[in-house]
Amino acid sequence: MKRLLLLLLFIPALLSAQKDQQYLAGAVPEIDGKVVFTKEFNAPSLSQDQIYDTLLKWAQEYFNNEKERVVYTNKGKGEIAAIGNNYIIFTSTAISLDRALMSFQMTIECKGHNCIMKITAIRYTYDVSYQREPEKYTAEEIITDKNAINKKGTLVRGFAKFRKSTIDYVNKTMDSALAALNLQTNPQQIASAVTTPVAPTAPTASVVPATPLSPAMTAEPATASKPMKGFISVKPDQIPSTILQLLPDSKITIVPESATELTETNAAWKGISTIFGRKVASFSIDPNSHVYKAIGNEGIYKISFLNKDDASDNAWMIIECKKQGETPDGQQVSILGEITNVWIK
Template identity: 65%
Template sequence: MKRLLLLLLFIPALLAAQNDQRYLAGAVPEIDGKVVFSKEFNAPSLSQDQIYDVLLNWAQGYFNNEDERVVYANKEKGEIAALGNTYIIFQSNAISLDRALMSYQFTAECEGSACTLKISAIRYTYDVAYQREPEKYTAEGFITDKYAINKKGKLIRSASKFRKATIDFVDKTMNSALTAFDSPQKTSSVVISDQNTTVAPVQPAAPVTPVPPVTPATPVQPVQTLEGFVAINPAQIPSTILQMLPDSPIVIEIEALKENNATWQGISTVFGKKVASFSIAPASTVYQAIGDGEVYKISILNKENNNTWMIIQCRKQGETDNNGQKTVLGEIMNVWIK
């Protein structure tokens, strides 16, 4: 009888250990030091355009509010990018709610009948009851094997709930995208290759090569050396500067045209390029003047005196609808800061 009681006591622990297996070493993949979850699939009976159309329709429904949206879509190249911003729930009951706000980037790269889905650039904002300011983490510094797995190969308690919730969320999102191909109208056979436990993609359907500029091959030169401004590398904009941008008014300029009623949307990395985005009214003459590949400037203003303290020169890469506005994405070519 005692042995039976001991066995019954150990059953919950054994079940928990089995459930933890999918979250242990290798469950959070890294590529060049960055956390990148990926899933590759093939739909042999569908064309690239058909796969793209299904995924774009799914993405526009999945990322469909002010904080989550499709920010880039290019049918010719088979590329889709979206920014996600959602709560992952650790515990919820009548007396407490333990959760963290997770931001991330979702991309889809379609080529032929193959497509690779990726989730990367994961960040967390976690409110702690006894602290005035929320704690902020990156996936690279919190849920990787280095930080979340101890020497015995078990999950470290402080990071385990973030790691588990992130892996569960990634699985849910990837599966949601794949089920978009399950409707009766889509009879293709989708073959899935799970890459989440590898360091690098395994035999991609075709190499992803850099996309050539859509405008003349002549490289963009800095507009001028601006007195009082310092040029910096677009890939090395200080985080303190990035945090100031959402609260700063902007002016969009192309040739002699200016638009003061645009809204800053942010800087992100899309298919290896640093891009800046803003929303603007479709009726704006500035919006109408910025064609694909056109070069324009975003002036960042001091909200106290409207003086320009930063200038970003961009080349338009794409656009998307955003609640009656147009969100324009541009590859950052040059940056100057006062």
């Protein structure tokens, strides 16, 4: 009888361990210390354009509000990028709701019959009842093997719910994309479907929020850095993290290269991110602005950063960009440009 009771007590723990198996070591892939979920497949019966058109339609329907949308497309290169911003639910009852807002970037790259989908730049905003301000985390901080798996190989309490819910959400999103291509119901069309293996982890730097990206991105390399008196030239991918953290609290002005007598002072800074290996910067602006019209479709412009409390027009950092595209942003327009030069005082 005692053995039977012990067995009955042990069964729930055994079932729980089996249920957690899919979330244990190796379930969260990393590349160069960054969490990157990847799904790659081949669809021999579909052309690149068919895959691209279908996945673009899927993405436009899946990410379909102001905070979730397709922000970059390039049919010629088979590239699509979208920004996701959705709640992951941990527990939900009639009297309580435990959830976190998860934002991320999804990219889709179609080449021939092959397609690679990636979800990265994952961040969380978690409201805690006993704190006035929400807790903010990056995926690298709380769902990696290093931080979410203990020495016994089981999930760390507290981080477990983030890891499980993230994996579930990513799987749901990837499966939804495959379903749009009818590859789930017709598995014979898939030649392969693999997930990127986990790479050795490395200490992670602070993650800059991903910003909305726009259509018509080109593959032109950044131009050679131009000297600017009183400033130090910095490569776009080498801007110090301490500097990046100051940008949201700075005033900005926009000056188009084609009309330097014009200055936009009411633009709103969006941020810097990476899209298909290129550093891009974005800001929102009134579409009736003379500066917006002067920049045009592929114009070059400078974004100057100034201290909010400084009444002068002395910039402490300047970014030169070439416009790559734009997307609607409420009553404004979000402009995205590839960063070509950076100068810091």
